[in-house]
Amino acid sequence: MQRNEIINWLREDDTGRLDALWRLADDARRQHVGDAVHLRGLVEISNYCRRSCTYCGLYAGNAELTRYRMTPEEILACAEKAAEYGYGTVVIQSGEDMGITADWMVDVIGRIKRQTPLAVTLSLGERSRDELALWRKAGADRYLLRFETSNARLFEAIHPSLPHERSDRFAILRSLRELGYEVGSGVMIGIPGQSFDDLADDLEWFGKLDLDMIGVGPFIPHPGTSLGASAGEQASPEQVPNTEEMTYKVLALTRLICPRSNIPSTTALATLNLAEGRELGLGRGANVIMPNVTPVKYRDLYEIYPAKACIEETAEHCCRCIRGRIKSIGRTLGVGRGDSLNYRPAATAVGPSTNSGEVS
Ligand code: SAH
Numbered sequence: 001m002q003r004n005e006i007i008n009w010l011r012e013d014d015t016g017r018l019d020a021l022w023r024l025a026d027d028a029r030r031q032h033v034g035d036a037v038h039l040r041g042l043v044e045i046s047n048y049c050r051r052s053c054t055y056c057g058l059y060a061g062n063a064e065l066t067r068y069r070m071t072p073e074e075i076l077a078c079a080e081k082a083a084e085y086g087y088g089t090v091v092i093q094s095g096e097d098m099g100i101t102a103d104w105m106v107d108v109i110g111r112i113k114r115q116t117p118l119a120v121t122l123s124l125g126e127r128s129r130d131e132l133a134l135w136r137k138a139g140a141d142r143y144l145l146r147f148e149t150s151n152a153r154l155f156e157a158i159h160p161s162l163p164h165e166r167s168d169r170f171a172i173l174r175s176l177r178e179l180g181y182e183v184g185s186g187v188m189i190g191i192p193g194q195s196f197d198d199l200a201d202d203l204e205w206f207g208k209l210d211l212d213m214i215g216v217g218p219f220i221p222h223p224g225t226s227l228g229a230s231a232g233e234q235a236s237p238e239q240v241p242n243t244e245e246m247t248y249k250v251l252a253l254t255r256l257i258c259p260r261s262n263i264p265s266t267t268a269l270a271t272l273n274l275a276e277g278r279e280l281g282l283g284r285g286a287n288v289i290m291p292n293v294t295p296v297k298y299r300d301l302y303e304i305y306p307a308k309a310c311i312e313e314t315a316e317h318c319c320r321c322i323r324g325r326i327k328s329i330g331r332t333l334g335v336g337r338g339d340s341l342n343y344r345p346a347a348t349a350v351g352p353s354t355n356s357g358e359v360s
Contacts (some may be wrong), residue, residue, distance in 0.1 A: 001257055006200045010240075010249055018249070025252030025285035032259040033287045037326045038338030040089040040121065040264075041082025041293040041315075044302035045070045049095025051125070053159045054227040055191065055219060057303045058095040062224060068298055069099055072108050078293045078315070079112045085319040088337040089119040091144070091290060096125030105131075106138040113139035119337040121184070126167060129175045141337075142182035145169055146215060149187055150205045151198040158191060158227060173209060182343045184213030184262075189250050190242020191219045192227060199240050199250065207257045212340035213288075214261050216250045217268030218242045220305035228305075244272045248284045255285030260342040264288040270309035277309075278322070279329050288338070289326070291318040 012018055046069040049058045057065065070078075079090045090112060094100060105124070112120055122135060123144040132143065147169045149155050161167045169185075176183045187202045188194075206214055219242045221228035240246060247269050254263055265281025267290065273280070278289060293315040294302065300311055310318055326333060 001253070003200055003204065006203055006253060007196060009253055010196050010199060010246070012249070018245075021249065021252050022284045025255040026283055028255050028259045029285055029287055033262070033341060035330075035332050036287070036334040036338070037282060037331050038089070038262065038288045038334035039085075039087040039322065040091045040288060040290040040338075041078065041085065041087040041118075042091045042093060042290045043070070043075060043078040043082075044093050044292070044294045044298065045075055046094035046097040046100060047298075047302050048097035048099055049125075050098055050162070051096050051159065054225055055158050055188065055222070057222040057224055057305060059225060064224060065303070066301055068301055069094075069097065070295075070298065072104070072111060074295065075108055076111050076115065078295070079116050079118060081315055082293050083116040083118055085291075085293075085315070086333070087118070087291070087293075088334060089121055089142075090116070090293075091121040091123060093123040093144075094125070096127075100124060102131045102134050106134055109135055109138040109140050117337075119339065121182075126169065126172055129172075129179075132172075132175060132181075133179055136179045136181055140181070141339075142184060142213065143176045144184040144186075144213065144215065145172055145176070146186040146188070147173070147202075147205070149191055149194055149198060150201045151194065154191065154193050154198065157193065170209075180345060182212040182340050183209075184215060185209065185211050186215035186217075187250075188219040188242075188268075189216060189247050190240050192230065192239070194219075194240045195238040196240055197238070203250070203253050203257055206254055206261075210342070211258060211261055212343045214254050214258060214263050215266055216247065216254060216263075217266040218244065218247045218272055220268055220271060220307075222303070222305045244269070244277065247272070248280060251281055251285040258342070260340070262288050262338065262340045262342075264290055266290075267292070267309050268305070271305070271307060274309055279325055282326070282329060282331060289322055291315070291322050293318070
């Protein structure tokens with residue numbers, strides 16, 4: 001897709017033309033990844049974080065937040081529950097918690113892999129290449145690390161680097177690929193200071209990075225963060241709005257640019273429209289849902305943004321609710337792990353190569 005087409009779609013506000021975009025995305029989704037909706041059980045294992053991201057409620061300086069880290073036994077119980085519900089994957093997410101040591105995580109991954117048939121996806125922030133390699137070796141299958149925005153200046157402003165260590169999420173995404181992970185990334189939509197040009201760049205990056213999974217969701221201001229407190233202040237005509245409609249546009253364009261990727265209809269989207277955000281996302285490009293299986297007592301403590309959808313629901317309730325929503329729109333439940341069709345293990349550094357030296 002040409003860049004000017006991307007920009008035009010992002011700026012489109014004619015509902016008839018947007019209906020055509022939704023149809024294009026839905027057709028591409030059906031043609032390339034089919035009607036199955038893959039379910040991933042999400043476990044938010046810790047809300048400790050060493051970072052000071054200005055968008056996220058888990059930032060290190062947030063003294064209001066009670067911190068928790070689940071035990072390996074608690075995590076395993078959640079994974080077993082996910083398997084029982086028929087989910088093919090467990091997604092293990094946390095703040096950037098250095099209390100999660102490499103060995104501790106190796107043990108947790110090993111236990112899940114031995115005791116369940118689940119694919120394991122990690123989303124633990126920016127960790128060293130050595131740690132990522134160990135976890136891959138222990139059996140982790142996939143890693144999610146959103147680059148949040150490809151505008152380097154904006155990224156540094158909302159996600160300050162640690163002292164003496166410049167953040168480079170693109171470099172980490174390359175390492176993940178080399179280590180043989182299925183690689184997921186994504187962005188927030190409507191970050192204060194994010195322009196239409198920035199967002200078009202993000203979409204172009206999705207294609208260039210050849211991502212296996214892409215998560216996009218609206219930026220939701222958290223009043224306890226500096227970005228949340230100032231949100232909506234200096235809205236210029238170039239500012240991307242953090243609206244539901246803009247999220248669908250980005251979702252649909254993502255599907256058209258990366259037709260074979262796994263793309264979730266995110267919780268942030270459901271938060272903007274509890275009644276039918278998830279279904280509309282599925283009808284406009286998405287093919288994955290990540291029901292929360294975190295124990296209820298921890299859910300409201302993983303407050304990356306406020307009023308998160310489904311915060312009081314039990315895992316069992318989420319399971320029933322989501323199955324019903326999928327059936328109601330004529331889609332089917334994914335069977336098995338739901339690996340990305342885009343994933344090519346042979347394209348990694350260890351893959352076989354042809355005589356000409358090209359990776360086959
Ligand atoms: N510490 C991990 C996991 C973070 S939570 C990491 O940094 O990768 C997962 C995602 O939630 C983030 O990547 C971000 O895109 C999203 N998120 C965080 N705060 C948000 C907010 N206020 N509004 C919308 N999405 C947010």
